[in-house]
Amino acid sequence: MKKSNLWSLRLGFSGKESDKIEKLGLEKFLKHSYDSKFDTQLPAFLNDDPKTLIELKELKEAIKTADSEEKKKILKKEIYSAVELKKWWIDKMRNDEFPLRENMVCFWHNHFVSTSQKVKVNYWIYQHNMILREHAFGNFKELTKQIVKSNAMVKYLDNVDNKKGKYNENLSRELLELFTIGIGNYSESDIKEGARALAGLNYGDNNAVYRKFAEDNSDKTYFGKTGNWKADDLVDIIFEQKNIPYLITRKILKWFIYDNPSEELVTYYGDYFRKVKFEIQPLLTKIFTEEYKKEDSGTKIKNPLVYILQLIDELEIKDFDNAIVMFFLKQQGMDLYNQINVKGWDGGNSWLTSQIYLQRNNTSDLLCSGRSITRKALNSMANADDKSKVEFEKIDIKIDFDTGGNNKTIITELSNRLLFKVNDSIQKDMENLLKYDFDPKDAHANFAVTRLFNYITKLPEYQIV
Structure with missing residues (x-):
């Protein structure tokens, strides 16, 4: 596979970026990606969704007094907004000129998990997604602070139930275990003290806020430091710890390049991440430009x-x-x-x-x-047991190939674009599908090349980049 095709798949979602990577070079391509603009206007489908705490309260009251038909209507609107939110994001992934930002949003979305199924407020999920987009190439510590104080995360990890004298440790635990430093680098005492520091952090109109009646204003000892710590303080203290960079560099390497990155690479890039004070952009540039120079295709299964x-x-x-x-x-x-x-x-x-x-x-x-x-x-x-007849509409399809070539040059062209490696058996199969007498200018040439493409998509070598 050509490097530009390989890295188009790794940094985007298809081969569409390969020409840009080849033309600009990887470093300029990355700079364009970092500088890419994104729309901050609220999507129209969320216009009528509740956004403030008052609006949410009014909706809950309306549901209580509504008849069954009205309740169905409200539920249908919630489901509609949730579906539109997914389609809105997919559209960005498909159509952004430089999709690395959306790929990074997807990475953070899978790191700072907060599901619509549990949060149930579509506007909060949208806010969460926009925080990830805004800080996609920013500072990891600042992003962590913003996410911890998001309504979506407070709801998802039950911090609304975390009150002085009746602590819920979920957010405190995941902040350490999954979001920042990882298992083995903190104590149970740190989790308990962290929960005390997060007690009372509850929903707000724009982001989570502390409620005076529920917060704990006594001193807490967190990683050996004592004070009346709050959410931002916890993050600051965590980011002073020796092992803070490695969980995230491992996850970035896994998301983009290696399903099983070596600990040597994790440490090497992690040490650099600490050196640049947890700025994501220079870390990504270093990882991508250095790994680009290596012959490392075939290290990751496509999502x-x-x-x-x-x-x-x-x-x-x-x-x-x-x-x-x-x-x-x-x-x-x-x-x-x-x-x-x-x-x-x-x-x-x-x-x-x-x-x-x-x-x-x-x-x-x-x-x-x-x-x-x-x-x-x-x-x-x-569902293998589903025997119902499915109706299909016809769609136009077309494969891009060199109509001035022959069977072998076209096989090579598709292989370079689609397969991380080709062995003798695969080559022979492809030549049996696209035979020596193939005429690329024939009216049915696209059909024959599409059949070859279909064969390629079923190979294990196609599933891997």
């Missing part, structure tokens, strides 16, 4: 986002419904805003179980045959 968006892009499908992308991701275990637990998606081998692999192959079969994917089709593929 479902990369799989489906690459498929749509390669087949040049116009007007592909973002709702279908959303359903596909859910089927593959990557439901946006709804990880199964606070640890987030595991990644790695979990993205290539036998069932997921079969679903991917079925999806490729459908699209490569020029048939649309519907929610019913996805459900049918997921």
Whole structure:
């Protein structure tokens, strides 16, 4: 696989960025990505959703007194906004000129997990997502402070139940275990003292705020330091600890490049991260530019986002419904805003179980045959016992290839774009599909190349970058 194609898949969601990476060079491409602008205007579908605490209270009161039809209507509106929020984000991933920011938002989204299923307030989920977008390339410590004080996180990790004399340790524990320093680098006492410091941090109109009747203003001893600590103080103290950089550098390496990064690399980049005072942008530049120089393809299984968006892009499908992308991701275990637990998606081998692999192959079969994917089709593929007849619409598909070449040059072209390696057996299979007498100018040439592409998408070598 050509480096520009490989890194387009790693830094974006498809091969669309390969020409830019080749033309600009990786460092300039990264600078454009960091400088990319993003829309801060509230999406229209959230206009009527409750945003302030008063509006939320009014909605709850309305539900209490509403009849069953009105309750259904309110629930339907909540579900509508939740679905539109997913489609809105998928649209950004697909259409941003430099999608690295959205890929980084997705990384942080899986690091600072907060699900819509539990939070239930779509505006809070949107706020959480926008914090990640704004700080995607910023400072890790500052981002952590913002997330801890977000309404979504306070709700998701039950800090609303954390009050003086009746402590809930969930947010305190995950702040250490999953968000910053990792298991083995703190004590149970730090969790308990942290919970005391976070007691009373509750919902606010724009972000979480301390409630005087519930907060604990006595001294707490946290990592050996004593004082009347609050949320920001906890984060400051955590970021003074020796092992703070390594959990996050390991996760960044796993998200972008290696399913199993070496501890040597984790430490090397972690030490640099501390040196640059936890600024994300220089860390990413160092990781990407140094790893780019290595021959390291075939180290990571594509997540479902990369799989489906690459498929749509390669087949040049116009007007592909973002709702279908959303359903596909859910089927593959990557439901946006709804990880199964606070640890987030595991990644790695979990993205290539036998069932997921079969679903991917079925999806490729459908699209490569020029048939649309519907929610019913996805459900049918997921359920082997479903014998119901599924209707398909025809869609236009087209594969980009050199019409001035021959069978071998076109096979090489697709291999360089799509496969991290090609062995003799694969080469032979491809030459049997696209034979020596293949005419790239023939009216049915695209059909033959699409058949070759379909074969490629089912190879284990295609699932890996």
